Amino acid sequence: MSSGAAARVGIATPGQRIAAGAAALFRYAVIGFVVAISVLPLVWVVISSLETNAEILSSALNLPAAPSLKGYATAFRFARLDLKFVTSLIVAVSTTTVSLLIYSLAAYALSRFRFRLRTLVFTLLISSILIPVNTMVQPVYEMVLRLGLYDTKAALILVYTGFSMPLCLFVLRSYMMHLPYEMEESAYLEGASVPRTFWQIMLPLTQPALVSSAVLTFLGSWNELLYALLLTSSEHNRTLPLAMRYFMQQFTFDFSAMFAALVIYVVPSIILYVVLQEQIMSGIAAGAINE
């Protein structure tokens, strides 16, 4: 590309051509490195999960002689990953649903309603991004105990919904602010109520931002470990990240099961990413820049 630029200007000295060649080489070295560190470890884990223990131990680089799903069977049967999978799914889906509802209402008010404390309320709510969630571990644990929610999925849903606030609010509000006002205006002129206009006109228009917020909230909940560790104790309320930790401590002798467990855990995230790649990227970019 740089040599093309030089040709357009019409002066490509040998020195410039060497420089352009070196630049191209450097570019592909960077690209090769990025692709390698992002993809190869996962490929290796997937391949190893299909090997027997003996094969994994004999060499880290070989291919399975006969791909076996024994590791997956062990992971499901003995670590009850199926149970944890369902728990994680319930928590993540509920968190996402509640978050979208609560924060799209707030985002609508903060982007469309004219009232005196608007800027203050927005600043207050969005300031939550400045608080590292780790710093509230003990008080949140205390609060959950006091609400009688210790060791319930509801506790995790409540806390994760709170944690998704800055991202959802920011993504939804800024999207709504860029939407034209005409359609709502005519709805209001025809006498539609505020909730009805919000539900039937605004929400459908906000769909791309809703999808971005939803998938990032889902992933956040799916991957959370610290609060799940402190707020749950019984088998049927523990989520996948905890199961992964337990697994790594208990099954240290069974490598194919360990590798299979990791694959089981990441498959939903990978599927979501493949399907909703654009929404995830735009959500992350929008959510990141708000600071």
Next chain:
Amino acid sequence: MIKPGRLWIVLFLLPALAMFLLVYLGPLATAVTTSFTKWNGMQAPRFIGLDNYLRLAASAKFQAAFGNTIKWVLAAAFIHVPFGVLVALVLFKRPRGWRFTRAVFMIPNVLGWTALSILFMFIYLPDAGILNGLIQSLGFSDFNRNWLYEPGSAFTAVTLIWLFFAAVITLITMSELMAIPESLADSARIDGASPLQIDLYINLPIIWPIVGTGIIIAVTSVLKAFEIIFLTTGGGPGDRTINISVIMVNRLLNSQEYGYANALAVVLLLMGMAAILLVQWLFRLGRGYRDQ
């Protein structure tokens, strides 16, 4: 803009405000106030002034955690973020495969810290890991290292779990680069500027503020790192990979020293605020060209 009845304003905002009080403001207030008390969750908190803070400042574990955190913050600012920006500058020139590269670079971020930590634990496994396997296949057949548990390599091994996964930085930098009018680079090219010169003297100064934002994102994320330590080394060997969050959680789980744990939380919060203010101040200084 509409001016709805007060009822609607309240109803639309109430759930979010309640959430803010319950999950942020309330807990934060509890953390700050109880950090000045001795409290085990059973008896009522007893005010002890700055005792917790003095105790933690004097503890060798905290000092190790503080030192590690500073090293990680520097690594985030001077390696992680520049790498992300470099990848953005490369992909922005749209070489073949740039879309694919951008897409796969995001995968480790999508997997989350738990999966990434476990993935690297596998890579570092002494007998079954691919790192030792690769080194052995290069001819060093006796090579065997327990990367996460040997004092000489633990810190580096933990750092490498996140150091180069800078897709978020790349993403925001690229969207900023794409907003630069192409005429700028075109006229520089006609004046004989090389691509490197265009990057260094035109693109980089324009995207400088987003580099500041990237540093804030990376540094705050390093400060709240937990899983990548807790799941891999647990802070060891010795205190070589410990950080403040890990000490805090260990205190909560093992000894119910809630006041002390919350003092650690407050220190973490203050470090985050200080980092944000410092970076903003530094990058405001370099931002002058936009005001001209």
